[in-house]
Amino acid sequence: MRHLDYLVEHWEAAQAAPLSGKKLMLCVMLADAYADRLFGAQEATDDILAFRAGLAARSEALALVFGLARGEVKLVTEAVEVPIAEYGTLRVEDFMVSLYNHHTVQRVRIVLTDESRVLAHPVVGEAVGFLRDL
Amino acid sequence: MGERIKLTASDGFSLNAYRAVPEGKVRGGVVVIQEVWGLNRWIREVVDRFARHGYLTVAPAMFDRVEYGYESDNYGPDQFAIIGELMKKFSHDTAPLDIDAAIKAAAEGGKVGITGYCFGGRNTWVTAARGAGLSAASGYYGGGVPNYIDLAPKVPIEMHFGDKDTGIPLEQVEALKAKHPTADIYTYDGVHGFCNSDRPDHFNEAACKKASARTLEFFHKHLA
Numbered sequence: 001m002r003h004l005d006y007l008v009e010h011w012e013a014a015q016a017a018p019l020s021g022k023k024l025m026l027c028v029m030l031a032d033a034y035a036d037r038l039f040g041a042q043e044a045t046d047d048i049l050a051f052r053a054g055l056a057a058r059s060e061a062l063a064l065v066f067g068l069a070r071g072e073v074k075l076v077t078e079a080v081e082v083p084i085a086e087y088g089t090l091r092v093e094d095f096m097v098s099l100y101n102h103h104t105v106q107r108v109r110i111v112l113t114d115e116s117r118v119l120a121h122p123v124v125g126e127a128v129g130f131l132r133d134l
Numbered sequence: 135m136g137e138r139i140k141l142t143a144s145d146g147f148s149l150n151a152y153r154a155v156p157e158g159k160v161r162g163g164v165v166v167i168q169e170v171w172g173l174n175r176w177i178r179e180v181v182d183r184f185a186r187h188g189y190l191t192v193a194p195a196m197f198d199r200v201e202y203g204y205e206s207d208n209y210g211p212d213q214f215a216i217i218g219e220l221m222k223k224f225s226h227d228t229a230p231l232d233i234d235a236a237i238k239a240a241a242e243g244g245k246v247g248i249t250g251y252c253f254g255g256r257n258t259w260v261t262a263a264r265g266a267g268l269s270a271a272s273g274y275y276g277g278g279v280p281n282y283i284d285l286a287p288k289v290p291i292e293m294h295f296g297d298k299d300t301g302i303p304l305e306q307v308e309a310l311k312a313k314h315p316t317a318d319i320y321t322y323d324g325v326h327g328f329c330n331s332d333r334p335d336h337f338n339e340a341a342c343k344k345a346s347a348r349t350l351e352f353f354h355k356h357l358a
Contacts, residue, residue: 016298016300017298017300017303017304018300019300019301019302019303019306020303020304020305021303021305022303022304022305077303077306079280082218084215084218084219084222085215087214087215087218088211088212088214088215090211090214091300091301092209092211092214092326092327093277093299093300093301093302093325093326093327094300094301095211095214095218096169096170096252096253096277096301096326096327097252097277097278097301097302097326098218099170099217099218099221099224099253100170100221100224100226100253100256100257100277100278101277101278101281103218103221103222106278106280106303
């Protein structure tokens with residue numbers, strides 16, 4: 001299905017630009033819309049919300065992606081402090097930029113309803129993988 | 135072609151620098167601000183290149199207040215923790231003093247432009263926002279755009295970014311351009327550090343040639 005191809009293609013682009021909230025948000029919307037497309041292709045239920053809730057119940061990551069698409073939770077690109085001990089694990093770009101930005105790197109994160117944060121790429125990646133494997 | 139010299143900042147601090155003087159007619163002065171690896175071989179080559187184009191060029195050793203004489207040609211991750219530890223002591227408050235000392239030295243060539251890469255790109259913008267006696271600024275892939283986007287340059291400025299830079303998201307570059315419509319902001323088919331010819335995995339010769347030509351043209355126009 002071309003929609004899934006688009007989703008996978010844009011997920012790859014989002015991984016290549018790991019600080020781009022815009023590219024990741026496109027994946028979120030494509031994933032959300034792909035769930036609707038899956039609904040149209042099945043006959044088990046005629047209730048789209050029930051269908052989407054069923055998918056969300058099977059994947060916590062997809063549930064978060066749906067929440068992003070609805071605007072209940074939001075994507076932010078923000079500075080995160082890096083302990084010196086973890087410098088060796090950074091990509092060279094992150095390392096160089098962090099040095100003169102108060103030892104921070106930028107990360108795309110999801111701000112949850114309780115204001116706590118989770119890294120966004122692993123969540124979206126897991127959701128994309130879930131949809132791809134259906 | 136160039137030589138290592140000492141500069142004295144306005145607070146009396148003595149720092150290392152690398153200077154190259156043109157052989158023929160002097161078109162003006164240029165200050166080159168380093169990446170995070172100090173006055174290493176590539177930065178000295180950049181200084182020499184500007185001198186070949188007619189500019190009395192000076193690059194101050196920006197980390198001398200942290201680790202006197204620090205420079206490295208080793209771009210590998212084994213350096214990260216070492217430099218990361220050093221940079222805990224780096225002060226953005228005293229950095230302008232060292233840049234100003236370099237501007238003063240470059241002014242022997244006439245009007246002064248500033249350029250820099252990565253760390254130097256960020257400092258190019260910040261220094262242009264101070265004015266600092268400059269006549270032009272041309273910076274390369276300065277990271278941490280949200281930390282300087284609110285600073286308005288006081289001199290003509292252009293900036294160069296790679297559109298595949300994983301350390302600087304393109305939407306932040308676009309936001310910088312939107313916020314400062316009089317700044318010339320260009321993007322290239324490149325990653326972070328696309329002008330560093332000592333890093334073959336990052337270097338993009340075509341992109342760097344195009345950006346460098348723009349810098350020279352910009353300086354020819356504003357430092358004449």
